[in-house]
Amino acid sequence: MSSPTASSASRRTVLRGAALAGVAGLGASACSGGAGAKGPAVPTTPVDLGAAGEVPVGGARLYREQRLIVAQPVEGQYKAFSAVCTHAGCVVDKIEDGKVNCPCHGSKFDAQTGKVLQGPAGAPLPSVPVKADGGKLVAGPDA
Numbered sequence: 001m002s003s004p005t006a007s008s009a010s011r012r013t014v015l016r017g018a019a020l021a022g023v024a025g026l027g028a029s030a031c032s033g034g035a036g037a038k039g040p041a042v043p044t045t046p047v048d049l050g051a052a053g054e055v056p057v058g059g060a061r062l063y064r065e066q067r068l069i070v071a072q073p074v075e076g077q078y079k080a081f082s083a084v085c086t087h088a089g090c091v092v093d094k095i096e097d098g099k100v101n102c103p104c105h106g107s108k109f110d111a112q113t114g115k116v117l118q119g120p121a122g123a124p125l126p127s128v129p130v131k132a133d134g135g136k137l138v139a140g141p142d143a
Helices: 004-031
Strands: 047-051 059-063 069-076 078-084 092-098 100-102 106-112 116-118 129-134 136-139
Touching: 004 106, 059 092, 069 136, 078 129
Parallel strands: none
Antiparallel strands: 047 136, 059 069, 069 078, 092 100, 100 106, 106 116, 129 136
């Protein structure tokens, strides 16, 4: 028969291990796209983004809900990229000074090209077809 002290110590060890496992699980969840990433990184059907005029010439706009970034390097020319970070699948949260920011681990991407400017991401943001049609932007397949 074990002593009450040995039983208490092992129970504490088990409870401490369970608590640490729970915390580790929350951390893994946050790093695996828990910040809004759902489904594929790029659209599988066309996505209507609204007025083309919403994207500034020489700048870019984040469409967070649609998980897209659209840039307009020169007037009338549009480029789109996935807004899902290639490091851990988090959705980026803002564009500042031409840089796309991922809030999860600090990766930064060029808003005009999708290229990695700062890691830990190692791959650029995936390109997505986009076109202006009747003053509206449409991104995704067949765009």
